[in-house]
Structure formats: structure tokens, C-alpha cells
Amino acid sequence: MAKEELFRSRFIGYFLSGLGAFPVHRGQLDRKALRQTDQLLANGMTVVMFPEGTRSKNAQLQPAFSGSALIALRSGVPILPVGITGTERIKGVAWLLRRPRITVNIGQPFHLPLAGSKLTKVELVRLTNYMMGRIAELLPQEYRGNYTEQGN
Secondary structure, three states: OEEHHHHHOHHHHHHHHHOOOOEEOOOOOOHHHHHHHHHHHHOOOOOOOOOOOOOOOOOOOOOOOOHHHHHHHHHOOOEOOEEEEOHHHOOOOOHHHHOOOOEEEEOOOEOOOOOOOOOOHHHHHHHHHHHHHHHHOOOOHHHOHHHOOOOO
């Protein structure tokens, strides 16, 4: 998945499509993207999502959208939390010469612990925060932003 705006660039859109990415319209319920995600997961494929929906300008975790948690619950697939640091140093084209250090920490897969049998909006927010807490645990304290409490 990648934000729809990236596909407006012919080069970037071609590159992302070659990687198997597809556009998602942010800020709304994108049923087409949800169906495509459900189909990929049902076929045993891996789907990479960035729950915040954007890159952080200050290198800290930003509030997450609930779509990733909802998809994980609907499909029953485990979540593999990944914490990435150093991407804030990728700006303009100068980074190509200096190549900043990017660190990727991979956690243990987990399923979201649904409390009860009915998914409410409050429960979905709780599960999204739990998921982001698991990602935050993989990051140094100064990168955790909105998720400074481990295992939210």
C-alpha cells in the first residue's frame, strides 16, 4: 500500500507498481484498497503497511490510523512489528552521497488481543494503540513520540 499521491508521478508510480504496491486514498474509507488487501492476505501474500500513513517530520511516531489494526483483525493474520530509525535523514538528493545509517528492528509476530466478541470504535482505538506500542518498544525512547508508554 502507498498513498495515492505517490502514484501521480509516472516514475514513482511505475516503481511502486513494480514492487506490488497499490494506491490507497487516505482520509476516507478506501473500500477498493481494503478489498485488494483482503485478497492478497487470503492468498497468503504479505502486505506492508505504515499505520501512521506518512513519514514523520520530527522522527517520532505519530498518531496511527486504525486501518492496519482493522485489517489484521478481519483477516486474522499476525502483525510483524518493525521499528525503523534514521529515515529522517533522507531529505532531498544529498542523502544519496552521504547515505545515512538506517536501522531496522524486527519484533516478534503477534495477534491483536480482541476483548469480547464485538469490535467497537473504542476497542479499535485501543488495539491500534496496542499495536503501535509494540512498534514503539523496538525504537529508542526519543523516537517513540505519541507512544512513549511501552505496550500501550
